[in-house]
Amino acid sequence: MNRSMIPTKAFLTRGVGRHRYRLKSFEEALRSAGVAQQNLVQVSSIVPPKCRFIGQKEGLEKLSPGQICYCVMARTDTNEHGRLIASAIGVAIPKESSQWGYLSEVHEYGMNRQQASEMAEDLAADMLGTTLGLEVDPDQAWSEKEQVYKASGLIIRASSMTQTARGQRGHWTTAVALAVFLFEGDESLL
Template sequence: MFVPTKCFFTKGVGVHKDKLASFELALRQAGIEKYNLVYVSSIFPPNCRLIDREDGLRELHPGSIVYVVMARSETNEPNRLISAAIGHAMPKESNEYGYLSEHHAYGETSEISGEYAEDLAATMLATTLGIEFDPDRAWQEREQIYKASGKIIYTTHNCQAAEGDMDGKWTTVISAAVFV
């Protein structure tokens, strides 16, 4: 079985009169349009490490089957705010798995959407590690509890937001974790 050892984050925006072409342009901006993308769920493999987008893209070849966790949002409503975010949470032990989360939203800024996705990933990881927390507390409070436990070492997010095109063309945003 294939278990990725590297991963990178990327994002993009596309605007076009056709919905599919808008998605294609977002993929192009993200640099992943020339691959056959296979959507996978939210597990960040043990011993997998994050690398820079440029380094990751150099390892891929046009036409390759590439596994991604992707968030996508689209609109053709002028000025409608859309966002797509990937959250990431890593355990302290590199031989344990972490989590990725996808979040697609309307009316959320990049900061709000990104923090929500990060919170989702960290909360999923915290529950598997047996970290006790109050789910009704604010993300910033829970983040401190998660990190103070000594079991979660790293959380982050990657988010793309945009406003719908003024002329009603399709606007698509994507955010992706790409496995290599």
């Protein structure tokens, strides 16, 4: 196994962009998130065992222009005036550091920040919970499920990063939220 390809750190970031062209709106959202100068490679939703989350500022300082960065990205676009959009990344980390965690992506219309954040956390915690053998009623509200997960002692953290925005007349609006993975040691692998 090539251990150099297993991320040891990750950070969350978010941004919003607006422009008359959709692609440029996306670029502006990535700029707002601080990752426009990287080559982003989207991956699925696993947080490797022992991967540590660091602050956004610290994470962004570790990046170099042109670098290949693996990330989990939520992206939502609209060109409808007044339309509410939300992009969120949910994180669920197990207590046992040898176990992997989960990330979730939410790309929604009509959700406010709290709704999107709760959905992202709920999805990530549910994926981790079922892996750990926890059975929770899927129809319960997130606040109720969160208590079950915490009481189990198996999940130590569920959190999220959310970006919301409203569409503006004559422009595309893009909201992004990302979990960006970092590798310890060989900086060229980023």
